[in-house]
Amino acid sequence: MSKTWLVASYDIKKHVYKRSFVLILLSVPFFVTIFIGFIALTISFENSSTPLGYVDHTGLLSDPIPLPSGEDEKRVEMVAFDTEEMAMAAIEAGEIQAYYLLGSDYFENREVELVYLEEPGDNARSDFYDFMQVNWAADQPIEVVQRVAGGNNVIIRSLDGRREFSTSGPTPGQLLPIVIGIMFIALVLFSAGYMLEGVTEEKLNRTIEVVFTSLSPTRLIGGKVLGVLGVNSLQLITWVFVGILAIFFARNVLNIDWLDNLQMQWDTVAMVAAVGVLSYLVATALMLAFGSTVVEAQEGQAVGMIFYMLFMIPLIAIVAIGENPNGPLAIGMSMIPFTSVLTLSLRSLFFTVPAWQLAASIFVHLLFVLAAVWLATRAFRLGMLRYGQRLKFKEIIGRAKSTGAEGGGA
């Protein structure tokens, strides 16, 4: 096995065998489960499938048309009662959750009365509203009745026609780039942490000098980057797998209709992924550089917090980006690693990012990658053997002559 792979394999095992890694890995599925469970619990509290009664003194519902019920769409059963006393008895017997009273003056004032002992479910009220609509249109052709039952469907389109929302809000496919963006940020932060930990550990426990006499700094850096990539891939695969499971569960068990429209916008996904990968490389290289220069591990953790804040800047500017997704602020933040991932994800929700902007962003990111890798390599070579002494930034920039794994001390 090549030494680069040996280093990568060792680093992967080192992180994966740690209890903290397992906690991080499971924390996302755990929170997803909690989130879905909370939604399911909320829905179950708000809804009730117990039949709903009605007493009709108007004759409107004398020969009622039942609500159209789809395979995945469970409607509350409507039960007619001749008198209010009978309906009340049914409530008390638990046969119905409530009943509506259509009084004889209903046609004048359009008012119905809801009678219950315990608040009925939201779905019961909503289904009765649809039930009334359908029956008001009972004398119309069946197509009209079905259309009425379908309700409003307003679609909002962007000016270029490539973005559209229905009244029910963005689809899961439209939100996916933002989810991917946030996932990249999480990965970048974790990878930066792993890289920092790996480098500072070897520097602070002095193992680095032994390792330097076994393989070249280039192979060592290569192995460490591969190791971090391996750990992150494991996290990513686990999270994607859990995400798919969660969607399957939410669609098929909890019957969340919103998840039906999972159509992806692949161009947006590819854009966010491209910028995300480059940001990932920049952050990892910078962490390698910082890790090589620090004297104590705690200093590195403080730097990690700064990265986190940089990534979160677009969330602070979310209103400005939403109001003017092609404004100077949005364009500028799309060009800079760290802010670019979330900015492009948010912009893509309202707007199609022009190809030239994407090309410019990728170009700028590539420049950042080259600069960060250069900086990291130099900092690594100069700083790793400098025990207890801080490496200054101007030393990294200033001494371009050296070619070995240099440090200081006699």
Added chain:
Amino acid sequence: MNPTEVTHIAKAFGDTKAVVDVSFTVHPGEIFGLLGPNGAGKTTTIRIMLDIFKPDSGEVAILGGPMTEEKKERIGYMPEERGLYQDIALDRCLVYLATLKGLSKSEANERLDGYLERFDLAEHRKKKVKELSKGMQQKAQIINTVLHQPELIIIDEPFTSLDPVNTQLVKEIMGELRDSGVTIIMSTHQMHQVEELSDRILLIDEGRDVLYGNLNDIRRQYAGNAVLVRADRQLPQIPGVESVVQHNQATKLILAPETTPQQVLHTLVDDGVTLEKFEIAFPTLDEIFIQVVEPGED
């Protein structure tokens, strides 16, 4: 082919000249002592030899030429700044470092068993390195240096933290390695260990080589006009002796410049003194070291 040839190397870090001019050659199968006071440039010299630093000038030939990735597998190095991964089990740490030196995992495990037994660490093999005592970690570091059976070993302060029993064990192992043809470069402050183990030495001071060669030749070179005498009774007054000092189990006679040891021996024999010991008083390496590196001294 000499395992190490260093020719006029120099290295500066900013304004600090760590190594000014150092040259030496290490012969195959010898234990070579690399000596010098703190900050003399020993560690920088070693790091240049190992290609961790590039020299500003001068040349280094290791195992017949410039350092390569392949040659790194033929070298064992124990730095002064000890370093092992602290948060993993001892055996995992040593096997990983050995695989970086080109051993297969099974080969490393097999060899490790023997060394752990020999160093009395077998029962601690599954303990995290940080749970081991300083002395145990030192022994582990030595195992790490020799596990891949290198041709050239560079070892910095090998006896630090070791008790007398383990010091003896390390000396035995170094002797065995030398006898099997391994070349050892040993940097230490413990002069008596160098005297015991090394054939040749290099003394560096302020980045320059100030003393280099065969240890006995150097001691002879620095020997003053003195003799060590042990007799069955009190020594008589001897003409030409300037002063008398007790030296371990013997008496050291410092002679006047014009007096020879032969004259002193003659006088003692003529006086009927029964001699148990009579030898030229060579200085210890400690004395030479102090004499050479002390400010204002030659």
